[in-house]
Each structure stands twice: as structure tokens, then as C-alpha cells.
Amino acid sequence: MTPIVTAFFDEATNTISYVVQDPNGKSCAVIDSVLDFDYSSGRTDTKSADDIIAYVQKNDLQVEWLLESHVHADHLSAAPYIQEKVGGKIGIGDRIKIVQDTFGKVFNEGTEFQRDGSQFDKLFVEGDSFMIGQLRGDVLHTPGHTPACLTYVIGDAAFVGDTLFMPDFGTARCDFPGGSSEVLYNSIQKILALPDETRIFVGHDYKAPGRDEYAWETTVGEQKAKNIHVGEGKSKDEFVEMRDTRDATLAMPKLIIPSLQVNMRAGQMPEPDDQGDVFLKVPVNKL
Numbered sequence: 001m002t003p004i005v006t007a008f009f010d011e012a013t014n015t016i017s018y019v020v021q022d023p024n025g026k027s028c029a030v031i032d033s034v035l036d037f038d039y040s041s042g043r044t045d046t047k048s049a050d051d052i053i054a055y056v057q058k059n060d061l062q063v064e065w066l067l068e069s070h071v072h073a074d075h076l077s078a079a080p081y082i083q084e085k086v087g088g089k090i091g092i093g094d095r096i097k098i099v100q101d102t103f104g105k106v107f108n109e110g111t112e113f114q115r116d117g118s119q120f121d122k123l124f125v126e127g128d129s130f131m132i133g134q135l136r137g138d139v140l141h142t143p144g145h146t147p148a149c150l151t152y153v154i155g156d157a158a159f160v161g162d163t164l165f166m167p168d169f170g171t172a173r174c175d176f177p178g179g180s181s182e183v184l185y186n187s188i189q190k191i192l193a194l195p196d197e198t199r200i201f202v203g204h205d206y207k208a209p210g211r212d213e214y215a216w217e218t219t220v221g222e223q224k225a226k227n228i229h230v231g232e233g234k235s236k237d238e239f240v241e242m243r244d245t246r247d248a249t250l251a252m253p254k255l256i257i258p259s260l261q262v263n264m265r266a267g268q269m270p271e272p273d274d275q276g277d278v279f280l281k282v283p284v285n286k287l
């Protein structure tokens with residue numbers, strides 16, 4: 001089956017969110033939504049999420065799922081906000097528990113912060129399937145960028161989050177806590193084992209040298225032939241050497257500190273204090 005895929009590009013964080021619709025009905029899923037956040041002022045904004053909600057409402061769609069490919073480090077998830085407006089169940093990978101444990105320690109969260117994934121409506125494991133109306137989704141566990149990363153294969157389309165990027169840009173970094181370039185290489189082989197004509201939708205695009213337009217859709221065949229990091233049958237050793245060398249030069253994403261604290265809570269802010277005010281922490285010399 002060929003789902004109707006609509007992309008929403010967020011220029012502030014280079015994130016692509018997707019609405020994936022059953023071609024024979026009104027059911028849809030929203031993948032990797034963005035809550036706008038201005039770190040300098042500590043203010044959130046819902047413009048990006050409102051664009052998605054407006055699209056859903058205009059087309060009279062029924063949101064079945066709000067899917068997260070992983071705990072993002074570069075933007076805040078708008079899943080709870082969208083859920084409140086138009087419904088849907090929030091799903092993520094079962095290994096979120098590992099991510100919650102790691103960052104629960106980094107941010108010195110107390111015992112009130114549950115590390116069992118219970119903030120989400122559904123925890124997926126490899127091999128799980130789910131329905132969007134008559135459209136079937138299958139779950140691949142594709143860790144490496146983070147331990148909990150998933151690829152959602154929905155009809156002929158694979159939503160790969162931060163594993164593969166466009167062929168001319170390559171692959172995702174593997175240097176966050178719990179990341180591993182060797183593990184990512186193995187995960188990418190799983191994606192490349194899908195049929196060549198499978199459409200691939202990536203989680204981010206930064207343009208690539210020589211390319212002036214943002215892009216987010218490619219195919220398995222194109223990735224196998226042309227991906228600059230893993231295409232043309234690059235070996236695991238070559239990939240690991242390249243990836244680790246490159247990762248050592250990368251700065252932390254601008255929004256990593258607020259993003260992790262919010263996204264590990266399924267997109268919710270930390271509990272307000274007794275005055276009703278909400279605060280995020282900045283751990284010093286920890287990341």
C-alpha cells in the first residue's frame with residue numbers, strides 16, 4: 001500500500017515532521033512533530049505544530065498515532081500538544097527506558113521521574129506492527145544514533161528518523177550517550193535490506209555541499225548506490241572510522257539541554273513548582 005505522505009519542514013531545527021495517511025481513508029499518523037522553543041527567552045511557540053493540526057483539520061483526518069523515531073536532541077516534541085487538540089496515541093521505542101535512565105542521572109531527576117516509559121502510550125519493540133486505518137506499519141529497531149531509535153515502515157515508505165540522511169549528506173552522528181557507530185552501521189544494513197523501491201523519508205536535512213534546496217525523500221536503492229557514508233557497499237570498518245572521526249568535530253545541538261528533558265517525558269515539561277512555574281535545568285560540565 002502507498003500511504004499519502006505530507007512533509008512539514010522546520011527551518012529552525014532542520015527537522016522534517018510527517019503526516020502519513022491511509023490512502024483509502026481518513027486515518028493518519030504524525031511522525032516527529034516539533035514544538036518551537038526559543039532558548040534565549042525560554043519561550044515555547046506552537047506555530048509548527050499548529051500547521052500540522054490545521055492540515056489534519058482541513059483534510060478531516062483522524063490522528064491514530066503520534067510516533068517518535070527517538071528522543072530527539074535538537075528539538076522539542078509537540079506530541080502532547082497535538083494529542084490534546086486532535087488525539088492520537090504517543091509511541092516510541094521500548095529502549096526509551098535506557099535513555100530515561102541515562103538522562104535521569106545527567107539531569108539529577110528525583111524518584112518522581114519514572115524511567116519505565118510510562119509517560120508514553122505505547123512502547124514498540126522490533127517486529128511490532130500497528131494500524132493506521134487499513135494501512136499497516138511495521139517497527140524496526142534501528143539503534144546507533146541513540147539506543148531507542150526506531151524506523152517505522154508504513155506501506156512502501158520507511159521513516160528512518162536519524163539513521164540515514166539524504167544520500168549526499170550521509171548518516172546521523174553516534175556520539176550521544178548510548179550511541180555507537182558500529183551499532184548504527186548494523187541498523188542501516190537492516191534498512192538497506194528493504195526492497196530497493198521503498199521510499200525513505202529522513203528526519204533531518206541540512207542541504208549538502210552543492211545542493212541549494214532542502215530534500216527529505218529518497219529510496220533504498222538510491223541510498224545503496226549513492227549514500228556518501230554507507231553506499232557502494234562501504235565496510236563497517238570504513239564507516240566506523242569515518243563516523244567517529246567526524247563526530248569528534250561536531251558541536252552539541254543548540255537545543256540539546258531543553259530537548260532531552262522534555263522529550264524523555266514524552267514531550268511534557270517537568271512538573272511545575274509549588275508556585276506553578278516550570279523550570280528546565282542546565283547541568284554544568286556534564287554533557
Ligand SMILES: [Fe+2]
Pocket residue numbers: 070071072073074145162
Ligand atoms: Fe536525533
